[in-house]
Amino acid sequence: MLGQYGVRITADDISAVVGTSSIGTYRHFAGKHDLPGYDETTAAVNAYFLPAMAERLEPFPDAGHTVRILAAEGVPLAVASSSDRAELDLKLEKFDLVQYFDFVIAGDEVADAKPAPDIYLAAAAGLGVVAGECVAVEDSVNGATAAQAAGMRVVLIDRVGIIPASWSTVTSINPELIQSWL
Numbered sequence: 001m002l003g004q005y006g007v008r009i010t011a012d013d014i015s016a017v018v019g020t021s022s023i024g025t026y027r028h029f030a031g032k033h034d035l036p037g038y039d040e041t042t043a044a045v046n047a048y049f050l051p052a053m054a055e056r057l058e059p060f061p062d063a064g065h066t067v068r069i070l071a072a073e074g075v076p077l078a079v080a081s082s083s084d085r086a087e088l089d090l091k092l093e094k095f096d097l098v099q100y101f102d103f104v105i106a107g108d109e110v111a112d113a114k115p116a117p118d119i120y121l122a123a124a125a126g127l128g129v130v131a132g133e134c135v136a137v138e139d140s141v142n143g144a145t146a147a148q149a150a151g152m153r154v155v156l157i158d159r160v161g162i163i164p165a166s167w168s169t170v171t172s173i174n175p176e177l178i179q180s181w182l
Contacts, residue, residue: 001044007033015162019140020114021082021107042084050090059095060159062172066137069175071100075182080123080136082107082114082143103127114142120150135181137173153181 002009007029017025022045026038035041071077077100081088085106092098103126110118117131124131136147139157144167147154155177158169170177 001041001048002029002033002035005033005035007035011162015141017142018162019082019138019142019144019146022084023108024082024113024142046084046086050086053087054090054094057091057094060172062174064095064097066173066175066178067097067100070178073175073179075178076127076129077101078103078105078123078127080105080119082119082140084108114140115145115149117146117150120147120152124150124152133182135178137178141167155181 013028017028020028022042023038026035026041029035030038030041036044067077079088079092079101081091081104083091083106085108088104088106089098092101092104098104103123105119105122105126107113107119110116110122112118120134120136121131124134127134132151134150134152136143136150136152136154137157138144138147138154139159141156141163144154144156155173156163156167156169157173158167158171163169
């Protein structure tokens with residue numbers, strides 16, 4: 001969709017926008033290209049993206065397993081996703097995960113998206129816990145920065161090799177790892 005406006009997405013673009021909200025992504029590209037307004041651009045992207053995601057998105061088996069085990073052990077769980085609500089709901093419903101979370105907040109439901117700490121502070125408040133007692137599981141530098149700014153400990157997963165070497169990462173997640181951080 002962005003290609004019709006001369007946008008050629010680079011690795012630097014991906015690094016800049018991974019883990020931030022759709023408004024943050026829009027601002028990144030609109031700052032460099034002449035795009036239609038946010039609502040029009042987002043509607044066009046979602047018209048393609050949401051059906052494609054519904055059809056092709058595959059879960060990370062370790063993530064679902066970890067969520068199910070931690071929930072069964074009574075660990076309060078929240079989702080603090082940069083995804084818009086429609087995208088987030090699609091993901092949680094597609095993989096039958098929504099039932100395991102005590103609180104869910106999407107990127108379009110906070111004033112300032114990741115890397116600002118707003119979404120993580122809201123998630124901690126939604127769980128009724130202090131942010132400093134939480135462990136955030138992240139897959140982006142923007143998300144890890146947001147969680148750290150909220151005062152949380154962070155487990156950063158690098159599944160596709162986009163996290164700079166200056167960050168400590170893991171390549172998979174399991175309940176024991178998270179429990180050891182709590």
